[in-house]
Amino acid sequence: MSVVGKVLLGILGVAVLAGVGLWSGIRHVAGDISSHMITAAQFEGVHDGESRDAVRDRLGEPGGLQPQDKPEPPAGTTCDYYLQKGVILEKKRTFQICYRDGKVAATKALPSAEDEAAQDKGKSTESAKP
Structure with a gap:
């Protein structure tokens, strides 16, 4: 050779x-x-007052990608984030579960990229009206 x-x-x-x-x-x-993704049904099964350990035992450890524009957590809480599974990327929402003293204090489904695009489109049409 x-x-x-x-x-x-x-x-x-x-x-x-x-x-x-x-x-x-x-x-x-x-x-x-x-491995850090959950379904909407799993998220809806999280209830105020539930312990962090019980939530993590059921849903798994949070982690993976964090939302870039995550909302300010309620005062005195720390939050975990899970990405939605079972939907296409544009429709994926991030689920925020916030704890105070080791118990669920608040939950919130953050808007998907598709939701945000629709909101931005709605704002641009409203501002274009005379």
């Missing part, structure tokens, strides 16, 4: 290894995100 052939074979080997590494990394991140 010529030197050029050996170099090309080496480049091909490096490209294959890089591709496998990238695929593995993407799969790991996607698996991590999906």
Whole structure:
């Protein structure tokens, strides 16, 4: 085999290894995100006064992606976030569950990207009216 052939074979080997590494990394991140997803029915099953441990036992640990524009949590609370599962990306909502003294104090379903786009469209049509 010529030197050029050996170099090309080496480049091909490096490209294959890089591709496998990238695929593995993407799969790991996607698996991590999906492990922190819940359905709307699971979210609706969370009730005020329920303990954080009971919620996490049922829903799993929160985490994964956090909303960029998360609302201010109610005073004196800390919040967990879960991404909605079972819907397409544009319709996914983020569920906020806030705790005070280890008990559920407030829950809120944050708007999806589709909801926000509709709100923005509505605002632009309202401002365009004479």
